[in-house]
Amino acid sequence: MTMNWCLLAGVITLFLSVSSLPYYEDDFSDIQGPYCENIGCCNDRQDSCSVPILGTLCYCDEFCNHTRVDDCCPDFWYHCKGIPPPTTTTTTTRGPPQPIVGCEVEGSNRTVFWKEKVIVNCNECICESAGRDKVELLCETNVCLMDPMITETINRNPEKFGWTAANYSEFWGRTLDEGIKLRLGTLPPQQFVMRMNSVRRMYDPNALPREFDSEEIWPGYISGIRDQGWCGSSWALSTAAVASDRYAIVSKGKEAVELSAQNLISCDTKGQQSCSGGHLDRAWSFTKYYGLVDEECFPYVGRNEPCTIKRQGSLARAGCRPPKYGDRKSRYTVGPAYRLGNETDIMYEITKSGPVQATMKVHHDFFTYNGGIYKHSDLNLNDRHGYHSVRIIGWGEEMTYNGLQKYWKVANSWGPNWGENGYFRIARGTDESEIESFVIASWPGVDRKILLMAEELPNPA
Numbered sequence: 001m002t003m004n005w006c007l008l009a010g011v012i013t014l015f016l017s018v019s020s021l022p023y024y025e026d027d028f029s030d031i032q033g034p035y036c037e038n039i040g041c042c043n044d045r046q047d048s049c050s051v052p053i054l055g056t057l058c059y060c061d062e063f064c065n066h067t068r069v070d071d072c073c074p075d076f077w078y079h080c081k082g083i084p085p086p087t088t089t090t091t092t093t094r095g096p097p098q099p100i101v102g103c104e105v106e107g108s109n110r111t112v113f114w115k116e117k118v119i120v121n122c123n124e125c126i127c128e129s130a131g132r133d134k135v136e137l138l139c140e141t142n143v144c145l146m147d148p149m150i151t152e153t154i155n156r157n158p159e160k161f162g163w164t165a166a167n168y169s170e171f172w173g174r175t176l177d178e179g180i181k182l183r184l185g186t187l188p189p190q191q192f193v194m195r196m197n198s199v200r201r202m203y204d205p206n207a208l209p210r211e212f213d214s215e216e217i218w219p220g221y222i223s224g225i226r227d228q229g230w231c232g233s234s235w236a237l238s239t240a241a242v243a244s245d246r247y248a249i250v251s252k253g254k255e256a257v258e259l260s261a262q263n264l265i266s267c268d269t270k271g272q273q274s275c276s277g278g279h280l281d282r283a284w285s286f287t288k289y290y291g292l293v294d295e296e297c298f299p300y301v302g303r304n305e306p307c308t309i310k311r312q313g314s315l316a317r318a319g320c321r322p323p324k325y326g327d328r329k330s331r332y333t334v335g336p337a338y339r340l341g342n343e344t345d346i347m348y349e350i351t352k353s354g355p356v357q358a359t360m361k362v363h364h365d366f367f368t369y370n371g372g373i374y375k376h377s378d379l380n381l382n383d384r385h386g387y388h389s390v391r392i393i394g395w396g397e398e399m400t401y402n403g404l405q406k407y408w409k410v411a412n413s414w415g416p417n418w419g420e421n422g423y424f425r426i427a428r429g430t431d432e433s434e435i436e437s438f439v440i441a442s443w444p445g446v447d448r449k450i451l452l453m454a455e456e457l458p459n460p461a
Helices: 002-019 076-080 148-156 176-182 234-250 261-267 280-289 343-353 364-368 448-455
Strands: 050-053 056-059 117-120 123-129 135-139 163-165 338-340 356-362 369-374 386-400 403-411 423-427 439-441
Touching: 117 135, 148 163, 148 364, 234 261, 234 280, 234 343, 234 356, 234 386, 261 280, 280 439, 338 343, 343 356, 343 386, 343 439, 364 369
Parallel strands: 369 423
Antiparallel strands: 050 056, 117 123, 123 135, 163 369, 338 439, 356 386, 356 439, 386 403, 403 423
């Protein structure tokens, strides 16, 4: 009887010493399952998601391989994770193909576990097996709006490119397609519009100043920088801003007004696409025939909202408060839009009547512009582009690495944190990015009484 108890104690001691070995040292080649196949696979850490095995427990949850000892059930990897069982006839160890630790995320110190997903810029990636002995981070192939390669190349060669670049946090994580669709928003002019004759002015091109800035000439009259948000509304914002500038300039401040771009986005629907883009000629035509209300009456929200004001009628009918000066009752209308033909025509027009509206072709690199005189770098590896409407408010020239460079000063609609406080400079006289190909303006419908009052006021310049 005594001998039997001693024998039993020895067996128990031997069993405990064997069962306490780490699982990666055990040989389970003859007990491959089913375990997880019977109870199912569990997410996160769940102590109840376990099965008895060799006097202890093995687990079928996501935490079983995150500890020093791998306590996953033998069929966890191929049943829950899809890794096929080893085909070799030699003794194998439990767990995934060894060694699998994780995937390094390029450009950071982060490591992700096998099958873990991570967002890298604008692409979703997953750490996947790439053969038995390695893993690889497999990512979507979207072209991202912010491309560090473009930014770093531009900034390493400022003397070559003439401008600097930045990675904007608001653009990070967005695709180039999103940027083109939602950060631009001007539909290319139709052929019959492009055939519009430009106006002829009698002036001496040599008498034009070498530098001109509407903000300095007409302080307080020029619209501030707006942020269109993720709405392709540059067609509406630039139209409303140019009209606002000209109302203030022509009336010498008596009819200084911030006109509503949302009025165009929501109410100018014939042939227009709201936050998906619009035609400039149609925007000016709508403003001519129906007029716009002010920003306070119909504030900008940057999305496709229904037209909540009467399409026609007085300011009162639209539910707007009367303006501070004068006795204006009608909405703010303009005359027919007209086109400007060349560099000096544009310059002369700005000196006489204020900022003008231009359409430009936007390439990938333009989104990263931070400062300097922009020229398309051709660094992008694709030909995706879109059209954008902006306000040219002045011009100048600057000595650069490559000699004297002429430029336009242009107001963008991506907020004051982009570019040079919301503005950018672009090469002048070379039709860079087609910015001189389609430039238009219109005369504001300032009340005659206001005009007479304005004539009595000194010029603010």
